Amino acid sequence: MHTKFSAQRFLGLAPLLLIALMGCGPKPDAATADTPAAPSANPAAANSATANTAAEPAPPAAADNLNAKLQTYINCYNRLDERAHRAISRYASWVKNMQAGPTGNEMVVYGLYSISSDDVTACAAQFTQAAALSPALPALDAAGKNYMASLSAMDKLVADAYTYYDRENYKDDKFAKGKAIHGPLVASFESFDQASTVFSKALDAENDNLLAAQLAQIEKTQGRKLPYYQMALMNKAKGLADVLGDETFDAAAAAPRLQAYEAMADEAMAFAKPIKDEVPHGWSSFERSAEEFRKASKERFRRVRDKVPYNDGERMMLKPGSGWMVEGSSEKLVKAYNDLVNASNAL
Incomplete structure (x- = not known):
């Protein structure tokens, strides 16, 4: 039985939020735009898709269905995945041997966090409805079905x-x-963790495809203005965080992504500076978050590039809930990315 669980991933609603700016669909309400996001797929692939997308946009009904499908999946993923992973982390924080289970002699027993059975049940129904929408996305819909099945089973335990x-x-x-429930409980953790990884990757890929198409369309119809820069900057951030958030990565391969993000951030801020009195409410917060993400990315990149080990104090802090305070840690990078997506969604 393996007990190494993947780092929690978040998905952002920025692409879906920006549909409203292009007049292609309804803007999500506040309740659907307040969840954090996490690293996503390769921006190079998204940029390639953007460059190669010459086909006409999908019919409005199909586009609306696609948006609704992805938004449902993303909303529920963001609502539940963090809670589920926090429950796992909480349990693992005091059960020192996850293979053997609790001994009964622990000095501290934290138990674990609940997930929210009501939300799990509601999202299971919403996933079924989303999967039935056209266009069908076989890989994503199947991954979503397995994700909810494994999450529902875990939630009961x-x-x-x-x-x-x-x-x-x-x-x-x-x-x-x-002691009796430990084995089934950890097995459900592993099943869910695997399903979460598969689903998040499939959802990320479809979300990136939609982002690439929207980015090309908005540049074509509106030019490089604030809506374009908001979306383009999030696109660069997603790809960068996906690489830098890994435990290890190739610094030489990551460098162009960091440079691309910085270049886009500089271009976006330069565009907004002379029209600061006209920008949307919240743009200054978005700029600050973009800069904090830049700094966290550079810290993370330098630590890996220069092979800087964590000292004893930092290693003690690299645990659920406090890793984000360690300079150059993946936890700090992911937190900065999540804050950036929250700021983007608030625009």
Whole structure:
């Protein structure tokens, strides 16, 4: 049984939000635009798709269905995936041997976080409806179905374990149930973690395809103005965070992505500077977040490029909840990226 779980990934709503700026569909309400995002697919592929997309845009009905499908998947993923991974991390923070399980002699028993069974049930129904929308996306729809199935199964076990530990029932049965439920619980963690990785990659790819098409269309119809720069900058950020967020990466291959992000950020800020009184409310916050992401990216890049090891204090902080405070850590990079997407979604 392996117990190494993948780092949590977020997906942004920036492409879907920007559809409204192009007049191609409804703008998501505030409730659907307040979740963080995480590293995504290769921007080079997205840029290639943009350059090679010469076909006419999809019919409005098909485009609306595609947007609705992806938005449903992204909303639920962002709503639930973080909670599920936090539950896993919480449990793993005090169970020192995830293969053997709790011994009953732990000095501290944190239990685990709940996920929200109501939201899991609601999203399962929404996933079924989204999968039925045309156009069909076989790989994504199948990955989504498996994702919700594994999450639903995990949620049932997590809910039971949460009650057990929250009520401190282990003090009454000498950890008998805690030991008994450990195996199925960890198996559900692994199943969900694998399904989450597959689904997030499939969703990321489709989201990038949509982003590339939208980016080409907005440049064609409006030129390089604020809506274009917002979307283009997020595109560069997604690809950069996807590489720098890995535990290890090829610094030579990552360097052009960092340079491309910086160049786009500089171009966007230069465009906005002379019209600062005309920019949307929240643009200054977006600029600040873009700059913080730039700095976090450079710190991460330098640590890996220069092979700078973490010191003892930093290693102690590299755990769920505090890793973002370590300079050059992937956790700090991901937090800065999530903050940037939140700022973008708020525009």
